[in-house]
Amino acid sequence: MAQNVNKIKDHVELFHQPEYKELFANKKQFEGMPTAEKVKEVAEWTKSWEYREKNFAREALTVNPAKGCQPLGALLAAVGFEGTLPFVHGSQGCVSYFRTHLTRHFKEPVSAVSSSMTENAAVFGGLSNMVDGLQNAYALYKPKMIAVCTTCMAEVIGDDLGSFIGNARVDGVIPQDLPIPFAHTPSFVGSHVNGYDHMMKSILTTLANKKDTSNGKINFMPGFETYMGNLRELKKLIAALGVDGTILSDTEMYLDSPNLGEFSMYHEGTSLEDAADSCNAKATIALQAYTTTKTLAHMKKKWKQETLVHRPWGIKATDEFLMSLSKMTGNPIPKELEIERGRAVDAMTDTQAWLHGKTSAIFGDPDTVMGVLQFMLEMGVEPVHILVHNSNDEFEEEARELLASSPYGQQATVWGYKDLWHLRSLLFTEPVDFMIGNSYGKYLERDCEIPLIRIGYPIFDRHHLHRYSTIGYGGAINLLNWIANGILDALDRKTDIAGETDISFDLVR
Numbered sequence: 001m002a003q004n005v006n007k008i009k010d011h012v013e014l015f016h017q018p019e020y021k022e023l024f025a026n027k028k029q030f031e032g033m034p035t036a037e038k039v040k041e042v043a044e045w046t047k048s049w050e051y052r053e054k055n056f057a058r059e060a061l062t063v064n065p066a067k068g069c070q071p072l073g074a075l076l077a078a079v080g081f082e083g084t085l086p087f088v089h090g091s092q093g094c095v096s097y098f099r100t101h102l103t104r105h106f107k108e109p110v111s112a113v114s115s116s117m118t119e120n121a122a123v124f125g126g127l128s129n130m131v132d133g134l135q136n137a138y139a140l141y142k143p144k145m146i147a148v149c150t151t152c153m154a155e156v157i158g159d160d161l162g163s164f165i166g167n168a169r170v171d172g173v174i175p176q177d178l179p180i181p182f183a184h185t186p187s188f189v190g191s192h193v194n195g196y197d198h199m200m201k202s203i204l205t206t207l208a209n210k211k212d213t214s215n216g217k218i219n220f221m222p223g224f225e226t227y228m229g230n231l232r233e234l235k236k237l238i239a240a241l242g243v244d245g246t247i248l249s250d251t252e253m254y255l256d257s258p259n260l261g262e263f264s265m266y267h268e269g270t271s272l273e274d275a276a277d278s279c280n281a282k283a284t285i286a287l288q289a290y291t292t293t294k295t296l297a298h299m300k301k302k303w304k305q306e307t308l309v310h311r312p313w314g315i316k317a318t319d320e321f322l323m324s325l326s327k328m329t330g331n332p333i334p335k336e337l338e339i340e341r342g343r344a345v346d347a348m349t350d351t352q353a354w355l356h357g358k359t360s361a362i363f364g365d366p367d368t369v370m371g372v373l374q375f376m377l378e379m380g381v382e383p384v385h386i387l388v389h390n391s392n393d394e395f396e397e398e399a400r401e402l403l404a405s406s407p408y409g410q411q412a413t414v415w416g417y418k419d420l421w422h423l424r425s426l427l428f429t430e431p432v433d434f435m436i437g438n439s440y441g442k443y444l445e446r447d448c449e450i451p452l453i454r455i456g457y458p459i460f461d462r463h464h465l466h467r468y469s470t471i472g473y474g475g476a477i478n479l480l481n482w483i484a485n486g487i488l489d490a491l492d493r494k495t496d497i498a499g500e501t502d503i504s505f506d507l508v509r
Contacts, residue, residue, distance in 0.1 A: 047428035055425045056418075063421035064440060066363050066389040068458075069187035070195030072098050073224055073291070074149035075112055077199040080249030081275060083144030083266045085137060086112040089130055089159065090151025094187075105226060105458040106255045106466055111265055113137045117153055126154055130164040134180075135173035141265060144272060145207075146174075148182035149199060155186035179272065181206035191390035193291040193365055196224045200249060201295040207272060208279040210303070217281040218245045218328065219305075221295065223288025223367060226457040228256035229469035229478075234287070237312075237322065237472060242331045246274045246281065256467060279303045283328060285310055285321075287471070288367035290395055312471045313371030313479070314378045315344060337473070344473040344480075348379060351484045356380035358487065361435040363387040363423055364456040366395040371470065372436055372455060373399065375479050377406040384411055385426045385435075391416030420444060434487055451490035453483050 014020065033039075045051055071088055075098050078086040088095040095114035102110040115133035117126050137146060148161055161182040168174050183198035200221070220234060231252040238245045253267040278284075283306040284299050286292045299305045312321040318341070322333050359382045362369055366388050376383060386399060396416050403409030415422065420440060427435070427448040435441060438456040445452035459465050469475040495502040 046425075049429050052425035052429050055422060062419050065419050066387065066423075066437070066440065067365070068101065068192035070185035070190050070192060070198070071095075071149045071151055071187065072101060073192035073194065073196030074147070074183055074185045074199035075099075075102065075110065076192075076224060076226075076251065077196045077203065077249050078147035078149075079110065079254045080247075080251035080269045081145060081147075081203060082269045082271045084269070085141055085143035085146050085266075087133065087137060087146050087148045088112055088114045088151060089126060089133075089148055089154045089161065089164075090114055090117055091153060092116050094151040094153075101458060102255075104460045106228075107463065108255050108257060110255075111141075113141075115154075117151075122153055122157060125157060126159050127164050127167065130159070130161075131168045131171060131173055134165070134168045138174050138178065143266070145179040145181070145203075147199060147203060148180060149185040149195065150183075151185075152187045155184060155188075179206050191365075193224050193288075193367075193390055196291045197294050200292065201298050204248065204275060204278060204295065205298065207276040208303075209276040210279050213280070214282045215277055215280040216244060217277075218243055218325075219248055219278050219281045219284035219299075220245050221248045221284060221286040221288075221292050222251075223286060223291035224365065224457075225251065225287070227466055227468060227470050228252050229467055230287075230471045230475065233469040233472040233474055237325075237337070240334050240337055241322065241325050241329060243325055243329055246270065246278050248275065248278060248284075279305075281305060283308065285324075287311060289370075289398075290366040290392065311367060311371045311374065312475075314375035314476055315341065315348070315473070316378065317371075317374050318472055318476070340473040344476045347477050347480055351480055352379060354484050354487060357382065358434065359384050359432040361385035361387070361423065361427060361432045361437075361450075363389075363420065363435070363437040363441065365390060366392070368456050370395070370399060370402070372479070373402055373409075375476060376483075377402070377408050379480070379483075380408055381483075382408045382411060384413070384430060384432050385415065385423065386412055387415040387418050387420075387423050387426070389417060389419055424448065434483070434490065436483070451486050453486040455479070455482060 071094065075086045078084050088098065092114050095112050099110045099112050113133065115126055115129040117129050121129050134146065148165065150161065161184065165180050165182060169176055181202040183202045185195040185198055222231060222234065225231065231250060234247065248270055250270045254269060257267050284296065286296055286309045288311065289309045296307045300307045308324065310317065310321040310324060312318040322337065326333050357380060360376060361384060362372055369386060369388055373383060383403065388395060396414050399414050403412045424444055424447065427444060427450055432450060434451040434453055436453045436455050438458050439454060439460045441452045442461060454462055454465060468478045470479055
């Protein structure tokens with residue numbers, strides 16, 4: 001039967017068609033689905049404190065993890081360098097997942113290749129796949145650097161990336177002088193933030209050209225940064241203070257590229273020359289701590305560099321970041337930034353009454369959660385549930401210290417290594433006014449009827465949020481906008497029946 005191309009249905013409408021309704025009904029019968037009454041009964045039980053205790057007692061099962069796997073972070077680190085092609089030593093399916101995951105968030109094509117390992121490679125090793133893959137990748141795409149990471153398959157069988165790459169050079173299939181940093185990034189441990197760190201350290205170690213004198217620059221490491229507006233904000237702040245700096249992994253043009261009518265596989269990024277010279281900088285400032293732990297430790301120990309961590313989320317942290325730059329450079333903070341600060345403070349004052357005393361839950365990556373907590377405590381929001389799946393002891397200690405320092409953080413509980421099914425139990429047994437997290441929280445929003453403010457990664461079901469900033473004074477206004485208007489949107493949904501739930505008819509808020 002011919003299909004009418006003018007009547008192609010969106011998937012939302014498609015699955016409401018009679019044939020799909022019949023398919024779903026047959027599926028329930030085939031699977032022996034319990035009755036609707038039984039499903040409702042069990043669903044209600046899962047909202048109880050009794051179920052919460054059973055839920056938190058589980059050890060061998062993860063339900064809806066709030067993290068990605070290591071190679072995802074490795075890819076993000078690699079694409080921020082000039083002419084760099086990520087190469088995943090593993091199966092085609094794995095690299096397709098990583099590319100798709102990033103593309104769905106940024107709405108930009110993410111280029112990466114794989115060694116296409118299959119069953120044969122799993123048994124006999126992936127040497128030939130690696131050699132052939134490097135040869136083809138270089139011949140077809142002419143990269144200035146190839147950044148290699150691994151997947152579970154390569155790690156389980158113990159492939160040695162260093163020797164494999166060495167064999168490829170000996171065989172003459174790639175130039176001797178082509179930089180090929182590599183990182184072991186097994187998906188069965190750690191998360192995307194660890195993969196980012198491992199790849200960043202490998203790239204900088206591979207390229208480093210140590211000299212006897214300092215170049216006088218300051219390095220800035222954004223970390224696993226998924227807001228391209230943050231890179232623009234960072235560049236603006238650096239320029240305003242007259243800082244001579246190098247951004248290590250500048251993904252802005254790659255992941256928010258203009259449409260100029262021509263396809264470019266490689267966009268602007270950190271030049272390989274600047275990356276090689278970064279070891280001669282006088283200091284490195286990381287904007288995330290837990291995505292750059294090993295890299296910072298290497299810089300401090302091997303490069304003898306001063307290393308600092310600043311997360312300029314909110315007013316106080318942005319003040320500290322700018323004052324630190326001013327002290328390091330001797331340059332004064334310009335009037336234009338004082339004006340920006342004043343606007344942010346004014347906006348926060350205007351909206352404070354709507355946020356003060358509101359309770360919240362938050363989930364996400366450690367550094368993102370810390371940044372959001374900084375801002376919420378400044379606004380008088382009271383965090384209750386802080387859930388970080390890819391947690392660590394240092395993060396939990398830092399989070400608890402921050403919460404203890406504020407009167408608004410006293411009732412907060414930090415839940416490390418827990419997933420979103422744990423968060424569901426928390427939200428049903430101890431409800432809050434709103435929650436903050438990525439798109440995977442939308443089913444918690446529907447189930448628990450608690451508004452979701454989308455901040456973090458990934459955000460698949462809303463467009464263009466990644467183009468905004470969350471850091472600096474401008475970023476503080478964006479955070480304020482998202483949280484306050486999310487609360488007002490939820491209030492409108494709860495007061496939409498005239499004369500019943502909408503008594504005051506409040507049009508001015």
